[in-house]
Amino acid sequence: MPVISYIDAVTMAIREEMERDSQVFVLGEDVGKKGGVFKATHGLYDQFGEHRVIDTPLAESAIAGVGVGAAMYGMRPIAEMQFADFIMPAINQIISEAAKVRYRSNNDWSCPMVIRAPYGGGVHGALYHSQSVEAIFANQPGLKIVMPSTPYDVKGLLKAAIRDDDPVLFFEHKRAYRLIKGEVPADDYVLPIGKADVKRQGEDITVITYGLCVHFALQAAEKLASDGISAHVLDLRTVYPLDKEAIVEAASKTGKVLLITEDTKEGSIIGEVAAIIAENCLFDLDAPIMRLAGPDIPAMPYAPTMEKYFMVNPDKVEKAMRELAEY
């Protein structure tokens, strides 16, 4: 199986879906001729032309709203927000419109669209090119939020998102784009949206996380293994709606749970994960639920000292896992 990068899996998934279905198209800022500021849509403009890979005016509410209109018509738009931080002007279109089209029309209309956006820090992106924005949307029935960790998952989940009959927010970790590589089948496959994935089986402690932090957890788990500590790692993959069954199962399995997010702590989606556990399998727990997250500051600063202080990293994860194991 070819080994490709996380971002190449994005491009591959879009290309394959555009080849498969003429109703799939891409719109966003600089997605066309330039191929995206991260190159996620590289080559698509040449292959599919400017009418299916549309360089839009600089206006996110229109990007989302035009996408909603096209989706209601029956197309399958893939809208790119250049950075997740810049999804804010489009929130009205996403929450008031995309999320509610099917429900408010009693199933008469639907809105099968994907909104892709690079999120996450550790790239000197400062306050407005580093944020995790999922918690803003992770309370809006009608939406699905997918945040893959590996190139394999990226391809399978993005294809599933494009074929999904409802709006999907697809957040890609920008530091994973080129850092994370993995085996990706050249042929067509989809992965189920709404299902978490056990990335590592273990017996002593359970780590539940998503996105780039999955890799930090897996790295730390390797180190712990050599000390005889066995960590179970659950990758949420879809952060809304959450896979409650998988969460309860993973938590119950070891009775010691560490939840990790790169987002700021209070109000992040791992709070909901904790609530699900506390509601459903409290008596299976042998330790308080532990959370590792960014500090509660507006967003990560630019200066390397402060950025590093903010970011979750393999050392912080390892430390937290050891602490939990020793509890």
Place this chain on the structure above:
Amino acid sequence: MPVISYIDAVTMAIREEMERDSQVFVLGEDVGKKGGVFKATHGLYDQFGEHRVIDTPLAESAIAGVGVGAAMYGMRPIAEMQFADFIMPAINQIISEAAKVRYRSNNDWSCPMVIRAPYGGGVHGALYHSQSVEAIFANQPGLKIVMPSTPYDVKGLLKAAIRDDDPVLFFEHKRAYRLIKGEVPADDYVLPIGKADVKRQGEDITVITYGLCVHFALQAAEKLASDGISAHVLDLRTVYPLDKEAIVEAASKTGKVLLITEDTKEGSIIGEVAAIIAENCLFDLDAPIMRLAGPDIPAMPYAPTMEKYFMVNPDKVEKAMRELAEY
């Protein structure tokens, strides 16, 4: 002490602060001549004139953004969003700007503004005039979110919000506006933002909630009391950042916790409350943390059958409290 309605407490707080400080002003849609669609700003236009009670064009991002500008200059704007549901177009100004002004400028600039909005259901408001929107913002350091339950709290907290040196979202339950009455001192007082309030002392079970549901819980607690069940009721009042100490104390006190919100369940702020408990006093619990909330549907429908089905009400609360007590 005079007994006044929840909405009159809003008006009173604004009036007193405008009299006290010439830098306080009001802006929003229909807040002037009409006195607001709910009459929350009734009489202020006549008293303070059109330049301090500004009927703005119909554009929420401008209402928030102009408010941010005025606040950075040094004024204390009180911006009204006509319904909380219509705050969505202003989210970029609130999250990217208001919340981050102080932080991003390293304390050089600040943004002392209040954004008021009526939220909540049970008024035949349907999908877009009933929503609870706090969870969207309850993950943004730099913001404070206040949601009072009684006229007394309304006045004290709104005055505190207006004097606060940082942006405060002040959500008022629209069904409470005329339904809830209570004693309110005619003189000046403020209540601390960030502090929860024990609305009822009890020994057997703890209910943690906010807004209109506080009254449902208090009513149910009365009924349970006659059956010998003693309920402790904590009113969060500030839902972001949460008063962790008070939550842990209230949960530990009885070991049985019911969390209630009118919002849809997954991703609502009571998830974070559960996480705080599971993190800090898990071993004090004698029952799984229980949550009562709206169903996970986009928003409450208009037809009375479905609206009633959605809304938390005293019966549902009582049933949940009994269930927990019997656990």
Place this chain on the structure above:
Amino acid sequence: MVKNRHEDLGLSNEKVIEIYKTMLMARRIDERMWLLNRSGKIPFVISCQGQEAAQVGAAFALDNTKDYVLPYYRDVGVVLTFGMTAKDLMLSGFAKAEDPNSAGRQMPGHFGQRSNRIVTGSSPVTTQVPHAVGIALAGKMNQEDLVAFVTFGEGSSNQGDFHEGANFAGVHKLPVIFMCENNKYAISVPIEKQLACENVSDRAIGYGMPGVTVDGNDPLAVYQAVKEAADRGRRGEGPTLVETISYRLTPHSSDDDDRSYRAPSEVAEAKTQDPIITFGAYLKETGVMDDALEKELNDQVMAIVNEATDYAESAPYADAESALQYVYAEK
């Protein structure tokens, strides 16, 4: 006798009677809604009164077999022309399960009916504007001969979504008709506190499209403007902004008391230009309608409204638990 203007527009006598009857239907439905509201039978109504000429004149200029309409909450006249019935609207007013717009999930005035290409709408104003652009874009991509027609109030033209949508349509030369139904108020806020420009149509040049302002009390003037815009759109020449000037004859909605912000004399004055009356007069003056026909039309309309009301009133609500349906696609 007054000049016959409809023939010049290619409108037969039958057509203009149809236009009149549709305007009348919109008015009578709306009036009924108010009665039902004031007698406590329905919780809410938001009116088309005073804008029927603009709505029906415009909708008749479109092709209701293939164009898409994205109406705003007052557009009873538009949706009637596109195939929604009095019964449908009454079912919506009563929030009953059979309501095709939303099965009673949404307030009245939140139109949507896929079979008639009436695109589902929400309450936050102006969000439908980019949707219309997206539909026109999709139509163009699929080489369909369609026009997307979207309406909004003059207050709502101040939302960012108007600007962003109009610019997108302008850049991509899409067949969209943006129609601003300027009724001089946005709830209580008068036009001079909403807009600094003379006409909303002054904004068109900023998006590289023509902008016209027409008398919204005259369905023929509106018909003509929208027809030209539709023709332009179909020829691939891009979008048009049409502004219709009329006056909101009722309070903003059943929750509003307009006496707190405008003088009754102002409303009374505007009522002299009531399009139902003035267009009726035109039809009589041009000999298209006489008193007998007027009465007959009115009787027909009232019979339909009565029947629709009775039907809707006794129709069942959706089951409580049905509230759980259709959050996502169901297999």
Place this chain on the structure above:
Amino acid sequence: MVKNRHEDLGLSNEKVIEIYKTMLMARRIDERMWLLNRSGKIPFVISCQGQEAAQVGAAFALDNTKDYVLPYYRDVGVVLTFGMTAKDLMLSGFAKAEDPNSAGRQMPGHFGQRSNRIVTGSSPVTTQVPHAVGIALAGKMNQEDLVAFVTFGEGSSNQGDFHEGANFAGVHKLPVIFMCENNKYAISVPIEKQLACENVSDRAIGYGMPGVTVDGNDPLAVYQAVKEAADRGRRGEGPTLVETISYRLTPHSSDDDDRSYRAPSEVAEAKTQDPIITFGAYLKETGVMDDALEKELNDQVMAIVNEATDYAESAPYADAESALQYVYAEK
């Protein structure tokens, strides 16, 4: 000899030399940033190159003792005129603790300095537009004689916040100057894919304000337009939209490779209109500057830039834990 145009504008020879020197300072700082970036010393730079004339010409038309500026990320020329120093900018480039804009919290180009009424800015484009309106409103309420000057790119003029802010200012006749620095690209997207109108200034009429388009390579033309706009504002006549036409001489930022979307020949052609060169030529042709003075100015500027670079490079970063400060007011 070329016509002396600055005297007619009331600008002394000293003033135009100051303008030139400030433009040159902006350019040299920017060039240095690129060098530092390419040598791996700073992670990011976003340029003013090609827009110095517009920025400095405009800022000189304001009163830097009382007006407020809300610059966008390219506005090195504006902030220099309003009192920010080369050292301040270098400290920001290196993200050091002493950076007055943000103590290294924000990327370079995110200006803010309260003591000079340079209002703190963010990355999402165009949010500063309503802020300027709010500041002008506050100034008016406090009967202060101030003008709020806000800039943005032509791509950014498509955001809803431009529309909403401009309309608010128009309705309330506020002293705001909206200046669009049209450099023909928004990252890779050329102007014809951004805008359907001829000029961004065509949008002014939609907000009831005058709109003018001027040569952004000519600081005197920009000075004149902004001066008139400021005078209008101070007279209580409301806002103005000024559009300056220039060309972005560098890639969008240090992360961009512009060869993927525009021809090197196009850039080369634009460089013939480089305002540093053309305005320098004007000063020589009008006898205000000779080769010796040019060299002297350049030497002065370079010395300052060198010193600033050295200082900033060796200055300390903020402590890691200081990241926790100033989320809320601290007592």
